[in-house]
Amino acid sequence: MIWVSWRQHRGQAIGCLALLAALAVYAVIESTSMRTAFSHDGLAACLARSQGTACPAGVTAFMNEFSSAVNIAFWSVALIVPGLIGVLVGAPLIARELEFGTWRLAWSQTVPRSRWLAVKLALVTGGLIVLGAAMTAVITWYRAPMDQLTGHFQHNSYDFEGLVLTAYILCAFGFAVLAGLLIRRSVPAMIAAFVPWLAIRLIVEFVFRDHFLAPLTAKINCTHGCGMGIGFVPQATGRIGDLVVNINGNIVSYQPADRFWTFQFIEAGIFVALAAAALGATIWLLHRRATWTT
Amino acid sequence: MTQHDADASVPALRTDRLGRRYGKVWGLRDCTLEVPAGAVAALVGPNGAGKTTLLEMIIGLLEPTEGQVSVFGETSRADTAEALARVGYVAQDHPLYRDFTVADMFHLGRAMNPSWDQELAEARVDTLGIPLQRKVKRLSGGQQAQVSLTMALAKRAPLLVLDEPVSSLDPVARLEFMRDVMASAADATLTFLISSHVVSELERFCDWLIVLSHGHVQLAGSADDLLDAHRLLTVPRATPDAELPGTAIHRADSDRHSTVLVRAGADQLAAQGHAGWQADPVSFEQLVMAYLQRQAPATDNDPPPAAARPGPSTKAVTR
Numbered sequence: 001m002i003w004v005s006w007r008q009h010r011g012q013a014i015g016c017l018a019l020l021a022a023l024a025v026y027a028v029i030e031s032t033s034m035r036t037a038f039s040h041d042g043l044a045a046c047l048a049r050s051q052g053t054a055c056p057a058g059v060t061a062f063m064n065e066f067s068s069a070v071n072i073a074f075w076s077v078a079l080i081v082p083g084l085i086g087v088l089v090g091a092p093l094i095a096r097e098l099e100f101g102t103w104r105l106a107w108s109q110t111v112p113r114s115r116w117l118a119v120k121l122a123l124v125t126g127g128l129i130v131l132g133a134a135m136t137a138v139i140t141w142y143r144a145p146m147d148q149l150t151g152h153f154q155h156n157s158y159d160f161e162g163l164v165l166t167a168y169i170l171c172a173f174g175f176a177v178l179a180g181l182l183i184r185r186s187v188p189a190m191i192a193a194f195v196p197w198l199a200i201r202l203i204v205e206f207v208f209r210d211h212f213l214a215p216l217t218a219k220i221n222c223t224h225g226c227g228m229g230i231g232f233v234p235q236a237t238g239r240i241g242d243l244v245v246n247i248n249g250n251i252v253s254y255q256p257a258d259r260f261w262t263f264q265f266i267e268a269g270i271f272v273a274l275a276a277a278a279l280g281a282t283i284w285l286l287h288r289r290a291t292w293t294t
Numbered sequence: 295m296t297q298h299d300a301d302a303s304v305p306a307l308r309t310d311r312l313g314r315r316y317g318k319v320w321g322l323r324d325c326t327l328e329v330p331a332g333a334v335a336a337l338v339g340p341n342g343a344g345k346t347t348l349l350e351m352i353i354g355l356l357e358p359t360e361g362q363v364s365v366f367g368e369t370s371r372a373d374t375a376e377a378l379a380r381v382g383y384v385a386q387d388h389p390l391y392r393d394f395t396v397a398d399m400f401h402l403g404r405a406m407n408p409s410w411d412q413e414l415a416e417a418r419v420d421t422l423g424i425p426l427q428r429k430v431k432r433l434s435g436g437q438q439a440q441v442s443l444t445m446a447l448a449k450r451a452p453l454l455v456l457d458e459p460v461s462s463l464d465p466v467a468r469l470e471f472m473r474d475v476m477a478s479a480a481d482a483t484l485t486f487l488i489s490s491h492v493v494s495e496l497e498r499f500c501d502w503l504i505v506l507s508h509g510h511v512q513l514a515g516s517a518d519d520l521l522d523a524h525r526l527l528t529v530p531r532a533t534p535d536a537e538l539p540g541t542a543i544h545r546a547d548s549d550r551h552s553t554v555l556v557r558a559g560a561d562q563l564a565a566q567g568h569a570g571w572q573a574d575p576v577s578f579e580q581l582v583m584a585y586l587q588r589q590a591p592a593t594d595n596d597p598p599p600a601a602a603r604p605g606p607s608t609k610a611v612t613r
Contacts, residue, residue: 111375
């Protein structure tokens, strides 16, 4: 069964490796110029001394040069890529067998179909975890200079570092496998899985993420109004990486930078749980479902 | 597999009041039949008669709603390795993975079947001139059918189920395919169950016959016995069924004569024969058509009327 799973998914595996290679090449090229500028501007020393407040011109110049390339275009592309990977790999897993009638071949060998599915899911999920971890590692390395200025709590670093990127892929994969079983056609299943995945992904990010834990509050005194200071250092707290949730008069509520991993675990947990629910439903339905024709 | 031959009284296949409901509609109901070990059985019926439903339950792909299947005396539970191991299956349109090579398909067979016979598989495609390294999508329809059959044979299951194996093939490929099936069937350890909606395809090859329509078994038994037990009578048009020997199965009236296919033994024919009546042997196809044209049960949900019950067939199979 391991060979069978490999043979059926090796095209996808090669595609994923190609994607990873392209990402790595882009990261090396971009990151090299970013790292050169970072050390050239002496930002590391400045950051260590003063959270960046001592060298506003250097920080601003660096951000102007790199933040648009790194943040906006990157975030909008990378927002959908984990979902695309998940649905492209997940939807055909069962749907293609039903579409082409090969389920009659696959499930009439001496392997019960629940086992057939379990082996496939285990191997493909494992592959996606490796892919997600590798993409996370590449992006984290690539963004490292930028992250020293912005911390890890901004959308464009939080979404691709730590655990959540892998969890997003798995969630889209789980939805797509289930959709493939229910819809029985690969392409409609991809769409049917991608749309709710994207909706949940955005809702979690923009509605729930700030409130995974109750924010801390601090009393502040802002003479010219409180907001972001230099780079992404919140003026209110003065610490790189703190995420300001709300400012109400002179009370600021914020998520401190050291909650990054807690938040990563919570958010990854949500998406992994959704993936597990979808795959659990798939296993149950495949075992239980009686008819595959029509 | 050899232990099965030892006890010839154990049928290769037995279904006992087997039924499968899809929502409110019964795809197959009350299906009781037997196929003896070593037989080449034809399962004949129009499209939608429940053939595929029956075959999928026999293979273990589909769980019966009621009743049970046993293969060589062992009850099959759907979707278990034990049940799946006992039956080789060539599905309709012989699905294969299009981007696999023939060698890949055999690798899959080896990976998924503990009793896989790689030598048999390779020898067979070699004889047929199918290159192992060719991709499935580059094979002709006939070659794809042959690869499917080879995979089912190499699984080394004692019962082989072929669902409409030749319906998508051209006439030459049909003949070649069926000849290969017969060559394999000469190995008496194998039992074949072959479905088709075209009777003439199977006539020359099968020694056991099952006629299925409207989700019920209409007729089942040894082909020779069934042909012996039926006659085509040509009688004057006015003759009522009651005066005919045996049971009238199907009647066609022309201007002056009626042609009636009756189920009657030689003794009945002799006892009730009249001068001017003509009794001819029936062909496989006439027999099947007569039973298929019989009054069907009113709805699929009702038990079949007594006339259509597989009474004669039960006699035939328990003989």
